[in-house]
Amino acid sequence: IFLIGLAAYLYTEVFSRFLHTALPYRVSAVRRLNGNTTEVTLSPQVKRLRHQPGQFVFVRFPEDKVMDESHPFTISSAPAEESLRLTIKASGDFTRYLHRNLREGSQALLEGPYGLFQYQLGGLKQVWIAGGIGITPFLAFIRHGHLDRQIDFYYTVRSREEALFLDEIEAAAKRYLNFRAFVRFSLEEGALTLREVMTKSGDLRLREIYLCGPWGMIQSFTTELEELGVPTAQIHYEEFNFR
Ligand SMILES: Cc1cc2nc3c(=O)[nH]c(=O)nc-3n(C[C@H](O)[C@H](O)[C@H](O)COP(=O)(O)OP(=O)(O)OC[C@H]3O[C@@H](n4cnc5c(N)ncnc54)[C@H](O)[C@@H]3O)c2cc1C
Numbered sequence: 001i002f003l004i005g006l007a008a009y010l011y012t013e014v015f016s017r018f019l020h021t022a023l024p025y026r027v028s029a030v031r032r033l034n035g036n037t038t039e040v041t042l043s044p045q046v047k048r049l050r051h052q053p054g055q056f057v058f059v060r061f062p063e064d065k066v067m068d069e070s071h072p073f074t075i076s077s078a079p080a081e082e083s084l085r086l087t088i089k090a091s092g093d094f095t096r097y098l099h100r101n102l103r104e105g106s107q108a109l110l111e112g113p114y115g116l117f118q119y120q121l122g123g124l125k126q127v128w129i130a131g132g133i134g135i136t137p138f139l140a141f142i143r144h145g146h147l148d149r150q151i152d153f154y155y156t157v158r159s160r161e162e163a164l165f166l167d168e169i170e171a172a173a174k175r176y177l178n179f180r181a182f183v184r185f186s187l188e189e190g191a192l193t194l195r196e197v198m199t200k201s202g203d204l205r206l207r208e209i210y211l212c213g214p215w216g217m218i219q220s221f222t223t224e225l226e227e228l229g230v231p232t233a234q235i236h237y238e239e240f241n242f243r
C-alpha cells in the first residue's frame with residue numbers, strides 16, 4: 001500500500017507537471033476596449049483547444065519576463081470560433097503590465113480548459129448576474145448562442161465607460177424572446193439589489209442563479225439568496241480572485 005501511495009504521489013506531484021502540455025498560440029490581435037480592459041485574440045499554432053462556454057484557461061506569454069507567469073482567464077469567445085478571445089481587466093501587476101505592453105505577434109502558452117461554470121448544466125429558468133469584468137463567462141454564453149433557457153441577465157458596472165459589449169447583449173435580447181438583459185450603472189443608479197432582481201424575475205427559489213464578479217458581490221448575493229431560501233445547489237458562482 002505504501003508503494004502504491006508513493007507511486008500515486010510521484011505521479012500527481014512530479015510527473016504530471018511535465019506531462020501537462022501547454023498549447024502554443026499566437027497573439028493575433030490586441031484591442032484596448034477602455035482605459036483598463038484589453039481584448040486579446042489568440043490563434044492556435046498547432047491545434048485548437050476544445051472547450052465549453054464558461055470555461056477558463058491559464059495563459060502565459062513566455063517571451064516576456066513579467067508575463068511569463070500563468071494566470072487564469074475565462075474564454076470570452078464562443079467555442080466554435082477558430083481564434084480564442086480573452087477579455088482582461090487591469091487589476092494588479094500582471095494585468096496592468098499586459099494592458100500596457102502586450103503586442104500582436106507574441107507567443108502564448110495555454111493550459112486548460114478548466115471549470116464547471118456552465119449554464120447548460122442548469123435548469124430551465126435562470127438568473128445571471130455579472131459584476132464588472134465578471135461579464136466574461138456570460139459573453140461566452142451569449143456568443144455561443146442557442147439560448148434555450150428562460151434567462152434574466154443582470155449586468156452591473158460602475159459607469160458607462162466600464163460597460164463592455166452592450167451592443168452584443170442588446171442584440172441577443174432582441175434575438176431571443178426568452179432572454180432579457182438589464183444593465184445597471186451603479187455610480188449613477190446605485191448598487192443592484194436582490195429586491196430589484198425579484199421584482200423583475202419573480203420568485204428566485206424557482207431559478208437557477210449564476211453569479212460572476214468580485215468576491216464581495218458574490219458573497220453578499222449568495223448570503224441573501226440563501227436567506228431567501230434558494231437551495232445552495234441552485235446557486236453557481238465563479239469568483240475572479242486569483243489569490
Ligand atoms: C477562474 C478565473 C477566471 C478569471 N477570468 C478572468 C477574466 O475573464 N478576465 C479578467 O480580467 N480576470 C479574470 N480572472 C482574474 C485574473 O486571473 C486576475 O485578475 C489576475 O490573475 C490578477 O493578476 P495580477 O498580477 O494582475 O493582479 P494581482 O496583483 O494578483 O491583484 C489582483 C487583485 O487582487 C487584489 N489584491 C492584490 N493584493 C492583494 C492582497 N494581498 N489581498 C487581497 N487582495 C489583493 C488587487 O487589488 C487586485 O484587485 C479570473 C480568475 C479566475 C480564478
